[in-house]
Amino acid sequence: MASPPTLPISGSQPPAGAAAQPPIATPAFRAFLSRVSASLRNGFSQRRPWLELVDRNSMARPDSLSEAYSRIRKNFSYFRVNYATLIAVVLALSLLSHPFSLVVLLSLLAAWAFLYLFKPSDQPLVILGRTFSDTETLVGLIVVTVIVVFVSSVGSLLISALMVGFALVCAHGAFRVPEDLFLDDQEPVNAGFLSFLGGAASAAAPSIASRV
Numbered sequence: 001m002a003s004p005p006t007l008p009i010s011g012s013q014p015p016a017g018a019a020a021q022p023p024i025a026t027p028a029f030r031a032f033l034s035r036v037s038a039s040l041r042n043g044f045s046q047r048r049p050w051l052e053l054v055d056r057n058s059m060a061r062p063d064s065l066s067e068a069y070s071r072i073r074k075n076f077s078y079f080r081v082n083y084a085t086l087i088a089v090v091l092a093l094s095l096l097s098h099p100f101s102l103v104v105l106l107s108l109l110a111a112w113a114f115l116y117l118f119k120p121s122d123q124p125l126v127i128l129g130r131t132f133s134d135t136e137t138l139v140g141l142i143v144v145t146v147i148v149v150f151v152s153s154v155g156s157l158l159i160s161a162l163m164v165g166f167a168l169v170c171a172h173g174a175f176r177v178p179e180d181l182f183l184d185d186q187e188p189v190n191a192g193f194l195s196f197l198g199g200a201a202s203a204a205a206p207s208i209a210s211r212v
Helices: 027-044 065-096 099-117 134-150 153-175 192-209
Strands: 125-127 130-132
Touching (some): 065 099, 065 153, 099 153, 130 134, 134 153
Antiparallel strands (some): 125 130
8 A cells, every 4th residue: 555645845844953042142242241251351461469568568547538538539440350359258258158149130230131232132032922023021021220320239239249349449558558559551441350340331322223
């Protein structure tokens, strides 16, 4: 008995062995990671020796508030990478001591990255059979972010950690005598470690602009 003829099936099929590209693996996301990594490496290469930061022989009480302010400005220009690292460590320790807040914050950042910032523009967001536009997704993420930051304990934790970090920086800057510090006058104040903020923004800008 002859077997029935095989009916042709229309439609494109993905080639065998071809893995679907995850939504986050986009050129914008790879450019973002590359820019941040390069900026961090460049910033850390400009940090000052930590022994110079904690030199006890260079500590003295300021005679006035104006002198303390002048010291803070000079020390911040010289130790800005070390200060940024110190604030980041304080922030990290605060989050690690509150695992729930850390998980919530990481989930929020992942939601922004996967659902909006680096999501391919030709792939709509579908949740429970409903398709959401980019505007609806953005509004939803903003609402969730406001609730998480200003209603839950995550916002107060971040603010308190940043305040502690800035207090430590100001205290060190006020008591560290900057006479022995030599800063290149032509070096921009925002160079180095903090420049990754601008690099990250410029790397993410094309994916954001395509949705406007």
